[in-house]
Amino acid sequence: MAPSPLREKVRTRAEDRPGVYRWLGAGGRILYVGKSVRLRSRLLSYFREERGKAARMVAEAEDVNWDQRPNEFAALIREMRLIRAWQPEYNVQHKRDRRYGFIKITREPAPRLVPVSRVHNDGASYYGPFAQTGWLTQAVHDLSLATGLRDCPAHTPIHFGDQLEIFSGGRVPRCIRGDTGTCPAPCAGRCTTAEYNRRLRLACAFLEARSRAPLAELEDSVTAAAAELRFEYAATIRDRMETLEKLWSHLSGFRGQMENLNLVYSVPGYEGDDRIYLIRRGRPCADLPMPKSSRARRRANEAVEEVFQPVPGDRDGRLDGDAAAEVLLTVSWFNRRPRERERAVAPERWLGGVVVGSGRRAG
Ligand code: SF4
Numbered sequence: 001m002a003p004s005p006l007r008e009k010v011r012t013r014a015e016d017r018p019g020v021y022r023w024l025g026a027g028g029r030i031l032y033v034g035k036s037v038r039l040r041s042r043l044l045s046y047f048r049e050e051r052g053k054a055a056r057m058v059a060e061a062e063d064v065n066w067d068q069r070p071n072e073f074a075a076l077i078r079e080m081r082l083i084r085a086w087q088p089e090y091n092v093q094h095k096r097d098r099r100y101g102f103i104k105i106t107r108e109p110a111p112r113l114v115p116v117s118r119v120h121n122d123g124a125s126y127y128g129p130f131a132q133t134g135w136l137t138q139a140v141h142d143l144s145l146a147t148g149l150r151d152c153p154a155h156t157p158i159h160f161g162d163q164l165e166i167f168s169g170g171r172v173p174r175c176i177r178g179d180t181g182t183c184p185a186p187c188a189g190r191c192t193t194a195e196y197n198r199r200l201r202l203a204c205a206f207l208e209a210r211s212r213a214p215l216a217e218l219e220d221s222v223t224a225a226a227a228e229l230r231f232e233y234a235a236t237i238r239d240r241m242e243t244l245e246k247l248w249s250h251l252s253g254f255r256g257q258m259e260n261l262n263l264v265y266s267v268p269g270y271e272g273d274d275r276i277y278l279i280r281r282g283r284p285c286a287d288l289p290m291p292k293s294s295r296a297r298r299r300a301n302e303a304v305e306e307v308f309q310p311v312p313g314d315r316d317g318r319l320d321g322d323a324a325a326e327v328l329l330t331v332s333w334f335n336r337r338p339r340e341r342e343r344a345v346a347p348e349r350w351l352g353g354v355v356v357g358s359g360r361r362a363g
Helices: 003-011 039-046 050-059 074-085 135-147 176-180 193-207 213-227 231-262 294-307 321-335 339-344 345-351
Strands: 020-023 029-034 065-069 101-103 113-116 125-132 261-266 277-279 285-287
Touching: 003 039, 003 065, 003 345, 020 039, 020 074, 029 039, 029 050, 039 050, 039 065, 050 321, 074 261, 074 277, 074 285, 101 135, 101 321, 113 135, 113 345, 125 231, 125 321, 135 193, 135 231, 193 213, 193 231, 213 231, 231 285, 231 294, 261 339, 261 345, 285 294, 285 321, 294 345, 321 339
Parallel strands: none
Antiparallel strands: 020 029, 020 065, 101 113, 101 125, 261 277, 277 285
């Protein structure tokens, strides 16, 4: 049974308005973070739970607190950032949209390409989001083959040829790719760190839509296979090329898509706390009160100009875990609520004086 002081605290102090709440255990440990557009109702509903995860959590909780937010979008951003920062035990995972996936470059001695639907603060790089339609796994596999990156499990021991080792002889590749030449076999000391990193750079350049070199190499392989009358092999390579062409077209399309995620998004707030959110390449970077005078508009314009200044590396498409999670949140938010898109304008339009949602110019 939940301790009644907590229920009393919620009943007497919480308001039915958007916000983020935290259930706290012994020593202030965060057990769970959630958001709601009606904080008070949501929190009181926990005390009616008699079994299951919510009931267990409330029984364990020693306190509950909350922050008010002006609107649901703000609450969603705050919830996501808190969950990523604290990883509360009752938030098994942040609610995520499984329709999207990313290509991750792992942070390992011999990095791999991996298709993922979750992003972490693990120092890895992420490319995406891609529509998760099953083809991504094949595309990642084909790109690994085409660039010569390993695709074996993370725990595979790696021994580069330039590593100083007392017992280094006699190692054999741990899978057939080492023998067929589609992997330089860093598991068997058959390539140096520099050789492997050269292949990694090849894959990165492709993922950043800067170089089609892996496709050009496949083209050469097809020509050579056909000349040697190895038609079956040539057909396999052609299939691979088709998948990589599709991946390339997504990757080159990203540049435009990310520019479309430069937005000044106006959101009506609770009790008139209307805000604008400056969303830069899919990441909510800043928010400020909706300007209601020409002086406030000038100040808002200064903030817009500052946030949307070009930054080196902007266009390479590489994201860290936090950036990837925030881009995904923004994409999912607008895809699920297409009408909200009408409240958002490109920064240039905002600076040109457009009043969001009306097509008018600010006076
Ligand atoms: S050859 Fe070795 S490094 Fe390459 S994929 Fe196979 S097990 Fe991994």
